Amino acid sequence: MNFTLRKSHLLLLFALNFIACDTEIPEQSVRMEAEIFEFKGEKVVVPTNFPKGLFSQSAEDFDLYYAKMSGSKTGRISGDEKVIDGNELSNILEANLKNYPKVNYDQDISENDLNRIFKDFPGITTKEQALSKVELIFEYYNTLCKKDVVDDVIYFEQNDKGNGRVAGISPSSLTVPERNHLISNPAYAERYRAAANYADSLTLNAYYSEDDDRKGNAFKHSVWNALAIRYILKGVPTNENQAIDFVQDGTSKHEMDDNGNQIKNRKAAMDLHNNMSARQWMEINTKWGIGFLRKMPDEQEIINTMMSRANSSGRHEMVDILNWHGGDNDNTWNNLYNNMYSPNEHLVHIEP
Template identity: 25%
Template sequence: MKRLFQKKLFYSFVTAVLVLVSCEKEKGLDTINQSTEKQMIDFCGLKVKLPTGYDEKVLSLNLSDLQGNYYSNKSKFGLKSASSDEMDITLEEMDNLVTSVLIHYPNTDSLTERDIEIIQNDFNGIDEIKIYENIDVIDSFYNALIRYDYVDTLSKHYSLNLKSTNDYLGYDVSKAEFWALVWHPRLVKPTRSATDKAIELTGQYFPGQAAWRTKADAFRHAIWNALIAKYVGDKKNKIDECVDWAKKFTDKHEEGAERPADMTQEDFDFDKAMDYHNNKIGRDYFKSVAWTDKRKWYQPTRVKAPSETTMADAIFEKTKVAKKVSSKSQINSYPSNLVYIKD
């Protein structure tokens, strides 16, 4: 309770500081948001109006620039330094915050009449056919704005989440995971949904069983990767792109893992090798059952896969022939099998 009270007290202080900073920003102290009216620019051959208050520089910010903005804002409140590996935010919180940003932009993955109207207003009256022909350029324009807004929103966030750092995938995301998600803001929600579903399915298929180094653990990692690839399929047009994102994010997860104090480095490396291996088994399975679909000529191609239940059943069958290993070197002997360390 004392910890919660201290956090709430600090949160009140941070809120007050944010109000002051927001006022300063409105006075023109922000170095990027200087425009006071919409500016027509050329973006990859298309005429487009920048939103009011944005400078064209926002469209060319790279990841390093965004990181600089984030830590600069955080330092104003004394909340975070660039040297810290802890981001103090959960995947759930990142999802909630990106949702608050995305509602201000068209959904280029599945265009509605409202989305088309917004795009036409921004892109100088572009007709509907040209929207579909140039959807990648249009998407990159909005993504640049979304990333900038997302970083601004994240930098002002203070978490009151008191979850244990030992909760699997419920703890604060690592720095590596955090920045991977920031650069791909539209993939935050499907990644979170896949994570939640993987945990749910593991509980269903292995009720009451420990999910660390066991067959349940192997199942969880495999279905997690398969579901990430499946869920981002609504935003990708190639199977390999879905697999690449699943690998990228889950690799970042493993890279950000911290070795428990009571575990040797050798044992920790063994544990991670098991996870990397089972992650790949899940991605390989997805790749073997996924397909692409294009319903109408003007609609983008999207990646499809069997239902969650079908995929979970298939991966559960793989646990029945999973191989128990006693060393890291043994894992390479079973390239097509799930592996586990203890019963």
């Protein structure tokens, strides 16, 4: 019996020692997997294997990063390969963004999100401090999310056996430059894609067709741009200029080919003109302020205005559209692709 007790005692000591050792390993592992990094003057905690360059990337830098991660020398994709479409990207964005705290100007921070912020920002110890730094906190988590989205998009494109690109159905299809622009800024992209999906639905309900170059297409592009600006301004801590710039860049890249070249035809001229007109109208009608203090057109006003302008739009040839912007030359095309605003607010279509 003494032997049995001693044996039991030894087994118990062994088990306790094993448990103690077992609990120390993850703690050491956690310490090894995270490090302190200075981001815009604030100390933040990041995984040791996180590519710090993602915190300060130009668009060109991001293209190179994506090409490297995807194993492509150019980042471009041949016509027979998979290019994620807008709806598939929306699913990836939603799934990854929900893993990070939500912060905004006029939004309280949940207890769970606040606890996460305290862990990731050692210098932030109160809710008041967190609320005063929502732009910084947002950018930090948006950057962490960017890596997750890139990984998921690459995996999807390289492993999905679906039908590939949704050819010709704008704005559900994505060009490679547009895709890269969106996944480099997940939180903005989620709102941009929400506007695109709603614009599709509104157009089908009102015009029964997504045929290019007619009044329905003029409505779709204009309402897409205007709603995207509103959704971004309402959904993330940003300013009007940043929101309009993101939408301009995305919708212009939507008109390019997969190598980033400007397409210069009548359809592109129509779409780019209507995009610009909608952004110009939003810029004029959006007033200074942040959060609930900002005055801008509500969703229904945007829809009603763009539908009215589309229905009353005139039919014009490409030469007319180009002349409104400076004539048929490279400078005019550069302006159509790169300018956020327009000297015009009217919409046009090019087919009866």
